[in-house]
Amino acid sequence: MSQQSKFFTGDPFFDRYLTTLTAFSALCLVGAKYQGRAPYGKFGHANKQISLDPRFGWWLMELPATVGFLYGFWRGNRNKIRKQRENRDHRVPANIVGKVFAAGFLIHYANRGWYFPLTIRVAQGGKQSFALW
Numbered sequence: 001m002s003q004q005s006k007f008f009t010g011d012p013f014f015d016r017y018l019t020t021l022t023a024f025s026a027l028c029l030v031g032a033k034y035q036g037r038a039p040y041g042k043f044g045h046a047n048k049q050i051s052l053d054p055r056f057g058w059w060l061m062e063l064p065a066t067v068g069f070l071y072g073f074w075r076g077n078r079n080k081i082r083k084q085r086e087n088r089d090h091r092v093p094a095n096i097v098g099k100v101f102a103a104g105f106l107i108h109y110a111n112r113g114w115y116f117p118l119t120i121r122v123a124q125g126g127k128q129s130f131a132l133w
Contacts, residue, residue, distance in 0.1 A: 059114070062109065062117075
């Protein structure tokens with residue numbers, strides 16, 4: 001195996017895949033740089049976008065992170081418990097560290113995604129435009 005094929009991981013297929021994705025990402029970023037200003041907020045066009053209350057828009061933006069994490073954490077713990085029962089191995093640690101990090105994440109997102117949107121001050125009748133494409 002040549003030195004070049006051991007560039008990232010030693011697996012030629014994965015290395016080629018990773019290199020291709022990195023190059024593609026770089027090309028996309030270079031292309032995006034010359035597309036102009038972001039088409040939302042004060043630069044947006046009302047006829048092309050959806051206008052939402054900023055509080056609702058913020059909550060909607062943070063919802064997938066909270067729901068996705070809760071589903072993934074619950075699913076992962078359920079599979080772990082099932083495997084412990086199948087193996088009848090009661091010596092497996094209780095995953096305290098994972099639960100502590102999960103609690104920290106949930107406290108953070110309770111503030112960021114659920115409490116903060118309620119406290120955003122919005123001008124009377126103010127709407128924000130959000131681009132979907």
